[in-house]
Amino acid sequence: MTKIDFNLRSDHIEPIQEMLVPGLLNIPVRGMSLKTARGKKLEKGAVVAQHPGQGSADVHASLAGKVTKVSFAYVTMLPGEGGGVAPVDLSSVDDDKEMIRTLRRLGVSATPLMESELLLINGLNPEPGVTSAEALLAHEKDILIEGLSLARRLVKPSRCILVTSGGPEVQGLGDCEVQTVRAEYPASIEPLLIKAITGKENAEGTAVLDIHALWELGMVATTGLPVTEVVVTVGENNWRIPVGTPLRHALAEGGLECAEGDVVRLGGVMRGEAAYSLDQGISKQCRAIGLVKAGEVAPVENVPCINCGECVLHCPARLMPNLITRYAEFDRFEDARKQGLDICFGCGICATVCMARRPLLHLIRFAKEQVRTTLDA
């Protein structure tokens, strides 16, 4: 069986560094409604696109500058002269529904902020090798506490628990109760976190806020300004990076040299996706940027399953990934659903342990997307 490091804990976390401003921004806007146009000069924090989904957040110019290109996927900006938008006075927003709307306009997703009995703060690093969550807990506590105060107001929990790995630099968060779990992936996946703390699967009345979302909330609560930065692990360190920063710039600043044949990975080793271009701009959802050197790992290929059963043994949702993906491969999405496609966590463990190197996670994501856009539409 493949030897894999599932450890989520980082023992040495340096303070988060501020990245140098890039010479160009490619702000991701795919699936959103554009609110700017080519040639427009924008202040830092101006809205560039609005998300149509309930609870989803708007996207803003992360630097002042001029829009030079607009496509379905990106708004390209040249940073330049200009100020920033005026802050919103959140203390004057009394009504909770209005507060949710205001937060969405400021770039915070409201989905995890529904009223719930129990509020869990997911303080675990999302994946092995990604240290941004613990770095935030170790170095941005004041901002997190501001975020927690606002989250508590909206969620109204009777109990609030910070879930951590118990790492040496990770302590509590204000007066929030603290519980530690075994820091081994996939413990950071939401349904498993809920199970570990409450003992129940799909516990009703439980809201989960990950530490990055709490940090965004805290930044907005502290400044009244839109979310325009993301905290990302690049190489060994963590950086505050303007949304839309091209990967080329982030890699160079992070000390990663991309050579011919290397693959840039967006996210961790379990769930990360290959970037398609070094000009690709960093999205708000990005938690890590890694480099897979040419020849370092065997590529995934559409090869037949050898029925070794490793994926079944390791699946934390107790599914049969080999069957789900075979159905997905042949467009039999209803059959994939009957095998539990809808309850798959998308953790990527099946793909990581597959010694045949079948593209299991790709097939699962493909099937979920097909179900979302065709069967459930």
Ligand code: SF4
């Ligand atoms: S991604 Fe694979 S291992 Fe993870 S829950 Fe889904 S089927 Fe199971």
Ligand code: SF4
């Ligand atoms: S999909 Fe991969 S891990 Fe699963 S049974 Fe087939 S070869 Fe083995």
